[in-house]
Amino acid sequence: MTRLFGFIGIGNMGYAMLSGAANVFDKVNLTFTDVNLERLEWVNEQTGVDYCKNNSELIKETKIVILAVKPQYYSNVLTHIKEYITKQHIIISIAPGISVDSLKEQLGEETRIIRAMPNTPALVNTGMTAIAYSKDNYLEEEKKLINEFFTSFGEVVVLEERLMDSVVPIIGSSPAYVFMFIEALADGAVKLGISRQDAYKLVAQTVLGSAKMVLDTKEHPGVLKDQVCSPGGTTIEAVAALEKNGFRNAILEAVNDCYEKCIKLSK
Structure with a gap:
């Protein structure tokens, strides 16, 4: 292993x-891979980080692997990388x-895994991420x-894994709600x-202030x-107009529906 972090996806x-x-x-100390060659080359141009040709090459070169593919592709990716994972690896899942x-x-019972829920404000170094460590030994x-x-790329909070589904609507999805609020208020302006x-x-x-x-x-x-x-x-x-039109209740319902969807994905 020659690199610290590698992104699959x-x-x-x-x-x-x-x-x-x-x-x-x-x-x-960084690398990444993706199925889209044009995307690989574009990210390389933007960041100056070299990419790997495939997942197996990335696993062999990297200690900490971030699984950044969509949930529906996880099973296929895990099947193909399983044989290359060792006890020295740490796998970070953001799904x-x-x-x-x-x-x-x-991947195997001895695989060290961290669940993480980041959000897109990471792009401007103001992200919020919740993480949960598996019950394995970490130095x-x-x-x-x-x-x-x-x-x-922002702030991080360590939680118990039982709470990781709960933070999906609070961290991962909530920027969308905020963007909708900004758009609506701007429409009013x-x-x-x-x-x-x-x-x-x-x-x-x-909103930032x-x-x-x-x-x-x-x-x-x-x-x-x-x-x-x-x-x-x-x-x-x-404020009275917002209350009359169910502003808080709409947010609570959004959080609940997002959470329920997350639970369905886990089954």
Whole structure:
């Protein structure tokens, strides 16, 4: 093994993670592969990271392997890489709904596996990732390396594996909800005469700043909301309209439906 990290599959999520890692790790310690040759060459041009010709070559060269293919392709990929996996490897799975037990069943009980749920803001180094380690032995230096990898494109939280399905709608899918909110609020701005370009900047920066306030002040979001809502003012009027139209309930339903879909994928 000559490289630290290798990506099997380099779609949107794999590319986002690789781009972040390439800013922290020496590029000779990174590699990737994909079935699409044009994609391989494009990612190589964008990141300067060399790719492998196939999965078996990548496994032989790499210690920590990130499975970044879509869930429906996992079974086929695992079948083809099983014979090349050793006790020295660490396999990171980012697929929703696929348990550690399921992966061990296909790769072997001694395979060390980490389940991870990253999100696409990793592309701009502000991702959020939840990870769960299998109940195997990991050296402290390995855990430090894993942490350095995930923090190269954002923040990381270590959870018990039983919670990994629960974070799919909270981490993995939620950027889509936020983008929908930004788009809708920008539409409102355009309706009021603001240009589309200005609307997106106004709204996106406001969402970014609001999220930073939650993280930095550590105040309850309800407290921060109340600070914006003056008695009899314009904001409480807007909040009342959101409540009337089921804003919170829509979010809760989205989280629940996403979670239920994740559970179905695991069966």
